[in-house]
Amino acid sequence: RATYTIPQARQSPLWHSHFEQAVRKELGGILEQGVYEVEPRADVPSWASIRRLRNIVEIKKSGTGKCRTVIKGNEEQQGVDYIHSSSPMVMHESVLLVSSCCNHAGMDCDQIDWV
Numbered sequence: 409r410a411t412y413t414i415p416q417a418r419q420s421p422l423w424h425s426h427f428e429q430a431v432r433k434e435l436g437g438i439l440e441q442g443v444y445e446v447e448p449r450a451d452v453p454s455w456a457s458i459r460r461l462r463n464i465v466e467i468k469k470s471g472t473g474k475c476r477t478v479i480k481g482n483e484e485q486q487g488v489d490y491i492h493s494s495s496p497m498v499m500h501e502s503v504l505l506v507s508s509c510c511n512h513a514g515m516d517c518d519q520i521d522w523v
Contacts, residue, residue: 412427413462
């Protein structure tokens with residue numbers, strides 16, 4: 409699958425049919441949920457690193473547009489911007505077990521947070 413930055417996507421013939429709505433949905437959701445706040449640079453402590461964001465758009469297998477907001481992690485330095493990084497994984501069997509239990513109990517499951 410091809411991914412595009414916003415400037416690249418705007419040049420694409422798919423902008424109006426696929427990407428524009430996906431970008432509006434992503435950015436609207438971020439603002440609505442209060443994921444981050446814009447701070448004046450003068451208010452940022454001298455020891456803090458400012459992380460730059462980037463929006464990536466792509467066409468999903470279903471044929472709809474998808475936009476993701478990501479931090480440019482390649483600019484981070486271990487020990488300065490973070491100490492430890494992890495990507496917790498959930499076993500496929502665990503997801504099936506919880507889904508089966510919900511189904512058996514007649515419950516709708518919209519979201520599961522694994523801790």
